[in-house]
Amino acid sequence: MPSSPRPNALQSLPGSTVQYVIDTLSTRIVSQEYAAEERLPSERQLAQDLGVARNTVREALDQLEERGMIRRRAGSGSFVTYDPTGAREAISPVAAETGPLQLQVMRGILEPEMVRLAIVNMSPRQIDDLSEILSKMEAVQADATAFVRLEEEFHRRIAEGTGNPLLMACYNLVIDARRQSFRTAMYRRHLTPARIAEYQRGYNGLFNAIAARDIEEASEFMKLVLIQDQKLLLQET
Amino acid sequence: MPSSPRPNALQSLPGSTVQYVIDTLSTRIVSQEYAAEERLPSERQLAQDLGVARNTVREALDQLEERGMIRRRAGSGSFVTYDPTGAREAISPVAAETGPLQLQVMRGILEPEMVRLAIVNMSPRQIDDLSEILSKMEAVQADATAFVRLEEEFHRRIAEGTGNPLLMACYNLVIDARRQSFRTAMYRRHLTPARIAEYQRGYNGLFNAIAARDIEEASEFMKLVLIQDQKLLLQET
DNA sequence: TTCTGGATTTGGTTCAGACCAAAATAACGG
DNA sequence: CCGTTATTTTGGTCTGAACCAAATCCAGAA
Numbered sequence: 149m150p151s152s153p154r155p156n157a158l159q160s161l162p163g164s165t166v167q168y169v170i171d172t173l174s175t176r177i178v179s180q181e182y183a184a185e186e187r188l189p190s191e192r193q194l195a196q197d198l199g200v201a202r203n204t205v206r207e208a209l210d211q212l213e214e215r216g217m218i219r220r221r222a223g224s225g226s227f228v229t230y231d232p233t234g235a236r237e238a239i240s241p242v243a244a245e246t247g248p249l250q251l252q253v254m255r256g257i258l259e260p261e262m263v264r265l266a267i268v269n270m271s272p273r274q275i276d277d278l279s280e281i282l283s284k285m286e287a288v289q290a291d292a293t294a295f296v297r298l299e300e301e302f303h304r305r306i307a308e309g310t311g312n313p314l315l316m317a318c319y320n321l322v323i324d325a326r327r328q329s330f331r332t333a334m335y336r337r338h339l340t341p342a343r344i345a346e347y348q349r350g351y352n353g354l355f356n357a358i359a360a361r362d363i364e365e366a367s368e369f370m371k372l373v374l375i376q377d378q379k380l381l382l383q384e385t
Numbered sequence: 386m387p388s389s390p391r392p393n394a395l396q397s398l399p400g401s402t403v404q405y406v407i408d409t410l411s412t413r414i415v416s417q418e419y420a421a422e423e424r425l426p427s428e429r430q431l432a433q434d435l436g437v438a439r440n441t442v443r444e445a446l447d448q449l450e451e452r453g454m455i456r457r458r459a460g461s462g463s464f465v466t467y468d469p470t471g472a473r474e475a476i477s478p479v480a481a482e483t484g485p486l487q488l489q490v491m492r493g494i495l496e497p498e499m500v501r502l503a504i505v506n507m508s509p510r511q512i513d514d515l516s517e518i519l520s521k522m523e524a525v526q527a528d529a530t531a532f533v534r535l536e537e538e539f540h541r542r543i544a545e546g547t548g549n550p551l552l553m554a555c556y557n558l559v560i561d562a563r564r565q566s567f568r569t570a571m572y573r574r575h576l577t578p579a580r581i582a583e584y585q586r587g588y589n590g591l592f593n594a595i596a597a598r599d600i601e602e603a604s605e606f607m608k609l610v611l612i613q614d615q616k617l618l619l620q621e622t
Numbered sequence: 623t624t625c626t627g628g629a630t631t632t633g634g635t636t637c638a639g640a641c642c643a644a645a646a647t648a649a650c651g652g
Numbered sequence: 653c654c655g656t657t658a659t660t661t662t663g664g665t666c667t668g669a670a671c672c673a674a675a676t677c678c679a680g681a682a
Contacts, residue, residue: 165635191663221662222663223662314562401665403665438666439668446633457633459673459675
């Protein structure tokens with residue numbers, strides 16, 4: 149019985165059948181028929197329900213995944229990652245497929261060298277700007293989200309301080325991935341006031357080293373912050 | 386008759402069979418086995434030649450199309466749109482404003498670490514592919530442009546070997562900048578056959594170190610190639 | 623020769639089925 | 653009650669086949 153539960157989708161539409169599945173599913177997601185962060189039916193189930201082949205469902209899910217509406221885990225299922233209520237920022241495809249560990253690896257490569265370059269290139273004015281960011285960071289008590297935003301800005305300023313456009317472009321990708329990681333992995337859960345204070349000490353030391361143009365010290369502090377991030381990462385199961 | 390011209394691809398590799406087709410075709414394109422702007426064999430033909438299903442060939446072509454290496458016209462065929470001479474490729478804004486020195490700095494940061502990661506992540510198949518590129522590089526006598534293209538492909542494969550999408554994305558920016566730099570600075574002026582031979586020795590050592598999974602050795606060879614590039618750079622006024 | 627119309631080739635889409643590997647779940651033994 | 657093992661579920665990949673529509677090719681008519 150391969151007949152036709154579905155009226156007809158084989159007409160007129162651009163890339164018709166797959167598009168039909170995409171439209172159907174994305175509508176259900178946006179309308180929260182499939183709630184955020186919850187599982188949607190298995191591919192085989194969807195194929196049967198919609199009266200199409202599993203292949204077709206897969207292709208539709210591929211595109212939804214690229215759009216950042218769902219996330220898939222082999223053996224587990226497909227999950228909605230679309231938050232209709234919240235700030236909907238476009239996530240780059242790279243960020244989406246970068247895991248927390250891969251992010252840490254990349255940061256471990258870039259950041260220590262980046263701060264070295266920044267130190268020998270930053271103008272006093274840029275350092276002043278940095279200190280302003282630091283002040284705001286030190287004012288934060290418990291607002292994890294605000295703190296992470298400021299961290300991001302702090303890092304971005306350091307990248308700018310290198311004066312290397314290629315490095316800045318690369319680091320922007322890293323920042324995107326980091327923001328994405330923060331959203332999905334829910335760092336904030338573990339970013340307690342005590343830990344924030346710990347980070348503040350790290351960044352304070354980092355800034356002082358930069359202001360003093362102490363390259364090795366700054367590089368070490370940069371690694372320290374990275375290690376703190378890693379600890380936070382390991383807190384999660 | 387559907388048997389196996391190709392040894393076996395059904396093992397272990399991440400997305401293996403499709404990847405095999407992608408690698409095979411992109412290598413042929415880069416090495417100009419399929420000349421620029423010319424037709425490549427039909428999907429059905431390729432499927433038969435490579436011993437895979439047409440579906441698989443299609444998926445590979447999809448990705449090559451996304452990379453901008455080919456263009457397809459229904460009823461007509463698939464055509465190479467990759468110009469190894471670099472005549473009219475869109476240069477990213479970053480590449481445009483990145484200087485040769487800044488490029489070298491960035492490569493110095495990324496490449497030695499990249500090859501480390503690649504060594505512990507590359508599958509034997511990926512290493513085989515790498516050796517194939519190397520062979521083509523060693524066959525080059527005096528064609529500087531072709532050699533640089535192959536270098537680029539060699540590096541790209543190493544970046545892919547890390548399995549880190551974020552790193553790959555970053556390194557793609559580096560490659561763009563490098564290509565741009567090559568065009569403007571006219572490396573080829575100084576890329577004499579003698580120097581090409583020098584590079585070939587460097588890459589040969591690099592590959593052997595990778596194949597032997599000798600991390601430190603590989604990292605050193607990677608730096609060596611970089612230094613050779615720097616020398617070439619200094620030749621220019 | 624030129625034009626026209628069908629046959630052929632080529633990419634585009636969908637289907638149905640098979641097998642794999644990772645994850646989750648159930649069953650079992652301590 | 654917990655830990656371990658077997659089973660099932662789920663996404664991931666590949667195959668082979670069929671049909672469509674756009675381009676192209678080619679033979680026959682004007």
